[in-house]
Amino acid sequence: MIPLLSDPACWALFALSLAAATLLPGGSEAALIALLVAGDHPAWALVLVATAGNVLGAVINWLLGRAVRHLVGRRWFPVTAAQLARAEAVFTRYGAWTLLFSWLPVIGDPLTVAAGTLGLRLPPFLLLVTIGKAARYAVLAWVTLGLLG
Numbered sequence: 001m002i003p004l005l006s007d008p009a010c011w012a013l014f015a016l017s018l019a020a021a022t023l024l025p026g027g028s029e030a031a032l033i034a035l036l037v038a039g040d041h042p043a044w045a046l047v048l049v050a051t052a053g054n055v056l057g058a059v060i061n062w063l064l065g066r067a068v069r070h071l072v073g074r075r076w077f078p079v080t081a082a083q084l085a086r087a088e089a090v091f092t093r094y095g096a097w098t099l100l101f102s103w104l105p106v107i108g109d110p111l112t113v114a115a116g117t118l119g120l121r122l123p124p125f126l127l128l129v130t131i132g133k134a135a136r137y138a139v140l141a142w143v144t145l146g147l148l149g
Contacts, residue, residue, distance in 0.1 A: 009035055013046065014053035021057025021102075021109065021133075028054060029140055036144045043141045051134040058102055058112040058129045065116020079113045087114035096120055099128035103136040 013035060017028040032050050036043055064079075073081040087110035091098050099115060102108040115125050 007041070009038075010041065010046075010049050013049050017050045017053030018057040018060075021054045021112070022060050032137060032140060033144050036141055037148065043145060047134065047137045047141050050137045051130065054103070054133045054137075055126065055130050058109075058133070059122075059126070061109055061112035062116040062120075062122070062125055065113040066119075067116075069117045079110050083110040084114060084117065087111045088118060091115060091118060096124055096128055099125060100132040102129050103133050 013028065013031045016031045020028040028050055032046055035041060035046050061079075068077075071077045072079060072084050079087075087107060090107070091111060091114045096115070098111055102111050112125075112129065
């Protein structure tokens, strides 16, 4: 596992995965697929790196939700008031289990901010977000490797 820490490709995957979870454009799925196709790293390690980056990005969103709700609606803030209102409505209706879907485009990132604004504690947040994001990357790796034969 230590060689991964010195591998620029793994750091790039981590950074892209983190960025993708914080509403910044990021191609974490494409990066994961490219590294899987290259075959230089075990798939489990790449899934772990991508998951770690993506979960850290979600934690950043959760912290934003906890600390800066009053900034929602400002032009530079990563979640619009409308997105947050929709995410809070979904989160309130279905509960913390919605975080299993935090990997989904458009709604996933606002859900993680909503979890922070609504005061969800960090341990259940981490558990549910990690399960959802790890499952997404694991399925992507499984499909990619299956197609490679």
